[in-house]
């Protein structure tokens with residue numbers, strides 16, 4: 001089989017696409033909705049009573065495995081789509097899935113004593129890559145540090161969650177006003 005520059009480009013685009021688009025889909029379609037309406041992710045991924053290394057990497061608790069699977073599902077679907085673009089795209093997508101899984105392990109190593117050297121922190125933050133310390137920030141504070149692989153999904157994720165919470169608060173206020181008006185009308189009807 002002859003490998004051409006075109007194949008190399010398709011391979012790299014597929015690999016990068018799996019990370020960039022996969023993280024976007026997983027953050028916006030699973031992680032953010034879970035933080036707004038869900039319970040599964042908050043009960044598992046943000047359970048401060050157990051070790052995050054244990055729960056993210058070695059646990060076989062069905063709820064924890066389900067949370068991990070649902071978070072990874074957008075990457076799997078995207079990889080399946082990429083396989084339609086030929087052998088080079090398939091190879092890029094498969095390598096992306098393997099590296100993505102390695103990054104899951106890597107970003108949970110803070111409890112094992114991992115400390116990023118200053119040069120790595122500078123380099124990773126320059127390209128927006130999530131380091132174990134960043135992801136640990138999300139475990140400690142569920143309202144901060146969104147994004148599986150890239151930190152640039154943090155701001156849009158927080159904006160969507162903030163807008164949803166404001167909308168929910170407004171809905172509750174309107175509901176209370178409606179109920180008060182109804183009560184007032186009822187008491188006026190009784191008085192007349």
Ligand SMILES: [Zn+2]
Nearest residue numbers: 045052056135
């Ligand atoms: Zn985690």
Ligand SMILES: [Zn+2]
Nearest residue numbers: 031041045142
């Ligand atoms: Zn979370």
